Amino acid sequence: MKSSNNVRISMINNPSEDINYENTQISRAIWAALQTQTSNSAKNFITKMAKEETAEALAAGADIGEFSVGGMDFSLFKEVFESSKMDFILSHAMYCRDVLKLKKGQRAVISNGRIIGPLEDNEVFNQDDFHLLENIILKTSGQKIKSHIQQLHREEDVASDLVMKVDALLSAQPKGDARIEYQFFEDRHSAIKLTPKEGETYFDVVAVIDPVTRESQRLAPLLLVLTQLINMNLRVFMNCQSKLSDMPLKSFYRYVLEPEISFTSDNRFAKGPIAKFLDMPQSPLFTLNLNTPESWMVESVRTPYDLDNIYLEEVDGIVAAEYELEYLLLEGHCYDITTGQPPRGLQFTLGTSTNPVIVDTIVMANLGYFQLKANPGAWILRLRKGRSEDIYRIYSHDGTDSPPDAGEVVVVLNNFKSKIIKVKVQKKTDMVNEDLLSDGTNENESGFWDSFKWGFTGGQSTEAAKQDKDDIINIFSVASGHLYERFLRIMMLSVLKNTKTPVKFWFLKNYLSPTFKEFIPYMANKYNFQYELVQYKWPRWLHQQTEKQRIIWGYKILFLDVLFPLVVDKFLFVDADQIVRTDLKELRDFNLDGAPYGYTPFCDSRKEMDGYRFWKSGYWASHLAGRKYHISALYVVDLKKFRKIAAGDRLRGQYQGLSQDPNSLSNLDQDLPNNMIHQVPIKSLPQEWLWCETWCDDASKKRAKTIDLCNNPMTKEPKLEAAVRIVPEWQDYDQEIKQLQIRFQKEKEAGVLYNEKMTKEPHQEGPQKHEEL
Template sequence: DLRSRFDFHPGEAYLFINGLRFEMDTFDPFSILDVLKLEGKLMTGLHNLGISEENVDKFLKLNLHVWEDNYVIDIRHPSIKWINDLETDEMYLSWPASYQELLKPAFSGVIPSIRRNFHNLVLFVDPAQEHALEFIKLAELFYDNKVPVRIGFVFVVSTDDEVDGTDDAGVALWRAFSYITEQLDVSQAFTSIVQMYEKVKKQSVLTVENVKDVLQHKFPQADIWDILGIDSKYDDGRKEDASFYKMTGLGPLPQVLYNGELCDNEELSIEERESAILQRILDTTVYLQREVFVGIINDRTSAIDYLMEKNNVVPRINPLILNSEREYINLISTSVTADIEDSSTFFFLDSQDKSAVVAENMHYLTPEDGSMISAVSIWIVADFDKPSGRKLLLNALEHMKTSIHSRLGVISNPASKINEENTVISRGILAAFLTQKNSLLRDFLWKLAREETAAALYSGDQMKALVTEGMDKNAFEKKYNTIGVNIFQTHQLFCQNVLNLRPGEMGVVSNGRFIGPLHEDFYPEDFHLLEKITFTNSLQKIKDIVENMGINSKNMSDLTMKVDGLISSLPKRGSRHDITLLKENHSVIKVNPLENDMFFNIIAIVDPLTREAQKMAQLLIVLGKIINMKMRLFLNCKGMLSEAPLTSFYRFVLEPELMPGTHDFLGPVAKFLDIPESPLFTLNMITPEGWLVEIVQSNCDLDNIYLKDVERTVEAEYELEYLLLEGHCFDEVTEQPPWGLQFTLGTQNKPVLVDTIVMANLGYFQLKANPGAWVLKLREGKSEDIYQIVGHKGADSDPDLTHLEDVIVLLDSFKSKILEIQVQKKPGKMKDDILSDKVEKKKGVWDSIKSLTGRLHKEKEKTETDVLNIFSVASGHLYERFLRIMMLSVLRNTKTPVKFWFLKNYLSPTFKEVIPHMAKQYGFQYELVQYKWPRWLHQQTEKQRIIWGYKILFLDVLFPLAVDKIIFVDADQIVRHDLKELRDFDLGGAPYGYTPFCDSRSDMDGYRFWKTGYWASHLLRRKYHISALYVVDLKKFRKIAAGDRLRGQYQTLSQDPNSLSNLDQDLPNNMIYQVAIKSLPQDWLWCETWCDDESKQRAKTIDLCNNPKTKEPKLKAAARIIPEWVEYDTEIRQLLDQLKDKKKTSILIHDEL
């Protein structure tokens, strides 16, 4: 039933909370907590509206989506001058007209030539500006080459009556175009315009003389003054075209629309203009092919009407309305009530109750006389005794003429001190709303909002003289004369305290969404757009539920407004699933909610023999303690199993309430009781994605827990050390990740605490941080010189600033913080490459001096930082023992200062406690590095394979950017030679060097897997290299994005469980053709398994490779193969014993004190 009805496959696990789905393998408890809070807010709001449980359930099951279409402008407007028409022009008559032509095979990138206006380009230009020439050329290119696109112009020129074509080039072109169109046709007019611009000199603008020259040449008998002069007959539509441009809401000229959709600045750049528009045509062609194929459009369909009658077509674009960050007011009342005319009581209400009181007392103008539900409730906020307020009212009334979904209410926000004299018109409007029927109210409002009416009233006319026939005159006059100033004071308090408007400022509220303050005209088309995006499919579903609730139309409209405002104000969530399981008797566990209280509907689907079930069990227990829930659990088992489904014991540490860990009380604890003693266990911590957790205390080797040998309880304490700041970075122009771009993260006082590099993989970066305010910026040097931050999402500084040198990030949650950063190259740096070694030539004496001092400084710096950087990884006490011995062998064979780098993720507390003492004893530096495996990169589950991954996958981001070269040395290796020689080894342009596997021990030939099968055919006689020792040129590695290439190939290969059996070794050998390997001399690594005894004496390092034939334990092999190993081991043991004795002594002294 689960599979047939819901496509849930056996073994899959899902958790649904009120229909919202959570994937059990990726969820984190903080996300669930956020959802519970939002759902609780929604459910509480619906209950407070008095909605029954049955209808609350209906609302919760709705799939509500924010309108996300790209809005397009209706281009069926007379102000657009189309210079061609594919459907009627003679030049296209030889083309086929059938839509079926779209389905005929064609070469890729070829646009079908069909006699239909599928593709429409509208160019808004000011003919007298520099940009006009380029856009005329673009239109000429498409027109002359018969590209199947209809081209139209809107010439935006001066509308001043005193300006004529003899002194203004724009007006001259307009009148010339109109004249030629009348005398000949529009195509000839366009050809003449092209000729005018051919006379324009480069980087110059059109002049009146350019226009005159073409007119005189083409029409030698014509009177140029009659055409261009002040009394020209060819001026009709000039003001209308400018009004149309203003009405569209488009930004500064030039602007280009393709099928009504605005082309962005990048598409309009000189380099991209033609190709961007052609790409749009190709994309639309593919879309139209699909529509024809499924029968949505056919030969009877008007192409332009089909394109312009979609839901996302609007007459005007208004960023205020379309802004994705929307502000809502809460219209749902608590138990508090107040009289709208009691401004003193209203003053003390909170924002929610103020809004609820205003909503409850609002009166409306509706499309009909209250006989139908109005799904969109619009309030206009203004001082209606001011011309701007009356104009807003007139525009709203104009919209109401054609609206079928909206009702209109008014809120007064007087600009000056409130008294009867300066609220004359506002009182008239309010009195009409309170006393008149709908149609009469509309007519009276039209009359009252006109400027001549206002002038008459302020000249002494009486309000009662304006009463129209049919109005309830007595009721109106009585209400008008008794309305005091209190209600206006209440309205003004609402405007100031809830809408944050100053006296006199205007705004609009639509179903609780506030838009304002308005600083420019809000046109009827704006109201139309506002209604369109408010009345979405989601609102239609809300309206349908409300209509079936059996209440009157006023209450239905109120309820629709409040429910839509409540739901829309919440952050967008995923799709809801209606998991109505008819066979509920199959549920193995049923938990019923407490009666007479709202509850969460929980459905859990799980296979009990999976890791997901281990997590879900504790989660459901905790949910049962913190929320009232109706829960049904269904088992979704696999029919057949080929292996044991569970190989681990698991505890999900989640408590129903905060448990602070102090000296007296334990924090949250995972307890493993009654587990078998014979297996060898490893303890792992599985944490939320954005956490970096480390072990700080343990009483045994957590990698090798053998309970038979442990006399006491195994204990381990972990600590949340860092929260991750993650992000994705893209170049705004190329829309590609800026390879090699470097970021730093710090505070205001310490700007650079950590740094990182942007991966080519998804533009990903991550930085370690802690709760608090942080500053993210481009790293000094090439990153800062070439790039600038131009935008961001997810951060806490203003993303609308033109240039963002610093991005402020606030870490205030345990959830992952993921940013999106947009950068672009600075002016003059467009051709610079951040990964290039190119150095700009210096100019002048001062620059020469700076260059010299800089070089001397670098030479001094080089001697100071001549350090051997050694990287290694280890996990478990045995390998940490090997690691300490390896370190000692490195130090004994070099005179160069050494800095060790260790992967912190898997080191034991003991090692981290000892390493500072070793550093002091032997005089080396060390640093613990860590990197969280990115969530988008295929995860490994076995600890050994995870460690292998860290050896190769993150070399470009694991170390500070100042580290240029690093040498990896396996923990179970002994060094017998100065590694400085390896560091300085010439890699011949390769990013890293590895030692090939030995071939000299012939009795192991049968185990040399690289000699046969896949590896033999892939390597083609090249060497297969061992990963126990390698040197990395990190500068080169980062420059060629080797890390990104390795991760990309890993992502592909790791999907196959049989691939990359030796991950750290197989991956670089597999990528040998994409990321070159320099083969190091064989002497650099000797191991007994593969190398003969004779070559041992030349060995510079000895590695304790596993022997697949003898399977000899490494400790035994180390003492047998490497004579000095025992000596090193003894020396380290003595140091550890000394440290242990010191620790005991210090504890004793402390106890005595």
């Protein structure tokens, strides 16, 4: 304070013990001086208070008046000193704990938003250190900011506060390249110009875009909104490619962003911004997709239309769809501090103090990534009970809302931005040689998924779930669009008609229509099966697919280890357009001989299709080296084995490399496992498990246990026509489902949709939408 004129000093109290009137004398004295004295008197008094001998004298019983300084209004000071409450010290301590992440009594120095610390107990931060810190800040940013703010001619206190705030904001931003101002000449015909309002300060904005790219689609509406918010001189230069072999842009785009909150005439909030597509061409077939922030999980909740197949020529009126933000994602990366590697297979749970296990997940070997879906609020992250908790402990964490070494990892979701945390774990001393994925104690014996079941059976005890899981056939399927949802319902009915063992269906929720989600509880009740909707957000670091069909293919193979609850040991995938003719228990119990999954090879008995069998020549012939090329319409997965050998991590790693080439993985869901056949072995299922007219001859049809309506590249016959011609029972199934839908609609309109059995179930969709949190 004596040697610098550029520094303001303030104190934040972080007491090491519970506070009382005696041990807060210096804090209260400094506080009272700042409230009552002139700057010079307060400075001199605080300098005296900062001395070690002053603290010792006060502790020995000296009166505070002995330390008054000349020019000090002591009577006013003493009145505030003796009457001052200790609430400000408590608020300081809370700030140190929650914002600065300091423990009780720890010291730190804060300068224009930069935190130096925490300092060790024996560490001295002396006058030289303060001078060095002052010089660094002045030279890097402080002096420049100060000179600019001085030109504003603000009052001294206001100007000093402004310097601190601006420097704190700028120092938090990543350092980039120096800004270079380019001069553009002859822009009369090559730029769009929006001039600013005259006589006002404005921002000079220059955008250089290729108008037929996805990036430009997003940037253009953002610039338009900015022009309504700030005064700006906008110039948009077109940087077009001179030659294009194909039209790169095949979509219409609307950015849902408004410049300000809108209200109705009676001062209520308006319904909110919407995306409007006007004057659209009538003949193309459109698909409606949402491009949301990475941490959002959004679902369509109301629309009677097939959003995958919008044909405007056949629509009367407006196609409207309503979406809902369902969950916010908590994402993280986890590493073992001893090895520096991700602890693959480590399991986390997320919950609250009263309900500690609400959702669970597994750590990928890919970047140690994990994700958990949640809602706004305070959450506690824990290692899952079982081998994860037995072998590991949480060593430290970053990006959370509790101190880095706190035993309880608290995470607060209080805005709509991404929340990404880092967790470091360490093996316990007596578990150093233990392998997390070895066959130790069954980790599935406890956890959220055992105690909280979705579907129509309500909650089950751990023992019941453990007993039942081997007696239930888990069947996974995906569908998008009303046509494939129709196929899906028929596939389900064919399974139920032929399978004696209880069945539980698993559906990828991400792309199901509101119509299907509304009907499936009714169907489940009528046919007495369980179902569950699962979802997973495509990780931001994994190469993204843009076409919906390829995204769905990705979900069929890339996230099998993390998509399902950890208690699911085995499941069957059955394509939506498949008809089952046998009891699937036989396939569930099929011996995979140690392989993580089993697929059916493509038939080669229909000789007229030889010219279309791409796997018989070229790359595939040499890569398979005599092995079969397998079809992805039906497969069985041993999830315990799949997770143990890190098959998901291997598949994602290979996908990341191959998917950069647009000519690779043309059939993603089957090319990828066939490409990885040497690293992740495939057990070939007997040929009768999947018959497809395109590739299999007619003689083999009588032995078929399932019939798949796969596309025929030669005839290109529509699926519905093929279904009626190839599968005699398909029409009967279709009519049965249609009659059920008619009854469903009548009961819905009459208000008697849900009978006594359904309304009694605690965890279900329907009148009580089943909860996933």
